[in-house]
Amino acid sequence: MFKCLICGFNKLEMEPYGKEYPSGEVCSCCGFQFGEDDDKGISHEGWRESWIKKGCPFWYMPDFLENWNLEEQLRGIGITLEKNNEIKNICPVCEFDGLDEPAYNMLGYGSYDICSCCGFQFGLNDDPQKIKGIKKWRENWIMDGFEWHYKPNKPEDWSPFEQLSALVNQQYENHQ
Ligand SMILES: [Zn+2]
Ligand SMILES: [Zn+2]
Known part of the structure; x- marks a missing residue:
């Protein structure tokens, strides 16, 4: 074989x-x-x-x-x-799993889509440093009270605490 x-x-x-x-x-x-x-x-x-x-x-x-x-x-x-890319496209910033396309392709390039949840644009707001850009955006988004970016797409029963992984929740525990 x-x-x-x-x-x-x-x-x-x-x-x-x-x-x-x-x-x-x-x-x-x-x-x-x-x-x-x-x-x-x-x-x-x-x-x-x-x-x-x-x-x-x-x-x-x-x-x-x-x-x-x-x-x-x-x-x-x-x-x-990326398990996320397989079935659902998950936003690396806010972990919303309803992106139309993967945030980044196999080569690491951003899709230029804007996450309807946190408003992050892949390939733009992560420039020049992807990880830093993502973390910073997430932090701001959480500190600002998890505002849903594109209102028409907001699920009725949406909860940021359920969406965010335990790890992220833990990190920001004091701000919830
Ligand atoms: Zn093959
Ligand atoms: Zn997002």
Whole structure:
């Protein structure tokens, strides 16, 4: 069994580029065909990125593994899957999970979307230092009383304390 260079699925029957020529095998997981798709000029990175963006659909279901662990599989090839991006797009600032797109793509670029909850714009308000920008914005947002940014999108039963993880709540305990 061999490992797919794109998605890390380790049940390939042939080594993708083991011989002088590519195997021609299609990865059951990500659907990439070695020697065919790359021949068309599609890069492994490009395929991986779009596959992840689509939500990592298992390509050939008959080969689907009951205990498939996508995150672990990707970790095996050094890719950390943001769990958030898989199903829900979570704002890294306020942890609202209803963003239309992932806040950041695989390459770390911001989507330029504005979070309807905290008003943070990904790719803009985090410039020049992402982590610092996010933390600062979160802090201000919390200190200012968790104001919902775009009112029409505000869920009726919204509670900032439920939305924020225990860790963040703990950090700001005195201000709630
Ligand atoms: Zn694959
Ligand atoms: Zn937000």
